[in-house]
Amino acid sequence: MALKKINGLGNTRLIQLATELGGWEKVIKVDFKHLEKFSFIKQKTFEEIKSISESDLDKARADFDYCSNNNITVISFFDERFPPKLKGIPSPPSAIFAKGKLSNLNKPAISFVGSRSSTEKSKEWTFKFAKELAEKDYVVVSGAARGIDTAAHAGALSSNGRTIAVLGCGLENIYPKENESLITEIIENGLVVSEYPPSENVTRISLLERNRITSGLGNALLLVTALDGGGSMSQVKNAIAQRKQIFVPPPGLGLEPSVGVLRLIRENKASQIKNVDELLNIASHQTL
Numbered sequence: 596m597a598l599k600k601i602n603g604l605g606n607t608r609l610i611q612l613a614t615e616l617g618g619w620e621k622v623i624k625v626d627f628k629h630l631e632k633f634s635f636i637k638q639k640t641f642e643e644i645k646s647i648s649e650s651d652l653d654k655a656r657a658d659f660d661y662c663s664n665n666n667i668t669v670i671s672f673f674d675e676r677f678p679p680k681l682k683g684i685p686s687p688p689s690a691i692f693a694k695g696k697l698s699n700l701n702k703p704a705i706s707f708v709g710s711r712s713s714t715e716k717s718k719e720w721t722f723k724f725a726k727e728l729a730e731k732d733y734v735v736v737s738g739a740a741r742g743i744d745t746a747a748h749a750g751a752l753s754s755n756g757r758t759i760a761v762l763g764c765g766l767e768n769i770y771p772k773e774n775e776s777l778i779t780e781i782i783e784n785g786l787v788v789s790e791y792p793p794s795e796n797v798t799r800i801s802l803l804e805r806n807r808i809t810s811g812l813g814n815a816l817l818l819v820t821a822l823d824g825g826g827s828m829s830q831v832k833n834a835i836a837q838r839k840q841i842f843v844p845p846p847g848l849g850l851e852p853s854v855g856v857l858r859l860i861r862e863n864k865a866s867q868i869k870n871v872d873e874l875l876n877i878a879s880h881q882t883l
Contacts, residue, residue: 598622598647598689604640606686610672612636613689619671623647658792667766667793668693676700684811684837688790691808694766695786699757704734705874706813706839708806708830709743709820710852717820717850718742722750724817727871729756734785736761736813738805739774740826743819748777751785758785759812763805765795788812803829810834815878817842818865821855828855831864841865842874 598609598619612633613622623644633641662669670676671690678700681687693700705728707721725735725747735751737744739760751758760781764770766789769778781787790808791801806829810816816834818841821827834841843856843865850856859865868874 598644604636604644606689608635609689610687613673618673623652661793662692665767665793666694668697670697678812680814681808681811684807684833686807687811688808691788691790692766692793693786693788695782695784696757697786699734699759699786700788700812702734702757703732704736704759704813705878706736706810706816706830706834707743707747708737708809708816708818708827710822710825710827710855711740711742711744712822712852713742713746713820714851718746720844720848720850721746721819722753724819724871725750725758726754726756729754729758731871731875732756734759736809738763738802738809739769739778739781739787740802741771741773745774745777748781748785752780755784760785760787761805761809761812762787762789762791763802764797765789765791765793767793768796770797802826806830807833807837810839811837813839815840815842815874817868817874818856818859819844820850820852822852823854823858831855831859835864840878842868842877845869 598604613619616622659669669690669692672687676697707725721743729735729751735747735758737747739762748758748760758781760778766787769775778787810830810833816839818827818831831841841864843859844850845867846853846857866877
């Protein structure tokens with residue numbers, strides 16, 4: 596946790612450094628004489644690593660103790676429980692915090708994404724689609740945001756199905772606040788994950804960073820609605836970089852806003868599906 600706060604040491608470089616040195620603790624204890632071996636790390640970054648104080652480490656230990664005492668599992672990139680689906684994405688998280696049923700991490704899953712300003716018709720369609728997927732024993736993954744995310748989680752829960760909520764904040768600092776009861780229900784029946792320590796506040800950047808994990812945990816991505824920009828299309832970019840199959844509902848269903856969906860169709864970057872069976876028939880041959 597102390598290492599994640601180092602400027603210039605993103606997830607990819609941090610994991611690479613820890614891999615070459617043989618673990619997180621050895622990163623903290625790295626000797627400056629080893630500098631030439633790590634050309635991907637700047638001198639200033641090494642100086643920040645060496646400046647990690649005992650109080651910084653005490654704070655990290657306190658965070659781990661808090662997690663242990665509150666049923667939050669910390670899963671390092673090097674932990675055998677770390678989901679293989681995340682290991683293969685660009686810039687995988689160095690660790691994830693998880694609360695709920697860990698078995699959901701390795702089940703076949705579909706990630707849902709859509710606009711927070713979606714119409715009631717769009718949310719109802721999402722609810723029913725997620726419910727049916729859950730009934731067929733697939734995990735529904737989404738980001739616990741307003742709109743399509745909330746509808747997807749609720750649909751899965753309505754059939755006692757499995758769902759994973761990926762947060763852009765700490766597990767004890769839920770955003771949006773109106774979804775606190777939903778998150779509680781997901782913890783009881785599914786799984787909530789984040790790459791941020793429990794008390795971490797949400798930021799615009801953390802919400803965007805969250806997207807790569809949401810798409811990463813799915814075997815495929817369903818874009819229900821989207822404006823021509825914003826978080827939903829950012830999620831699509833992540834899915835494309837991760838080589839995930841992307842699905843969209845056909846325009847004839849009237850799910851709005853659809854500007855982003857129409858763009859993907861025009862660019863031939865998504866497969867149109869009307870129902871769960873169509874999605875599974877296409878995806879099963881490629882990703883599930």
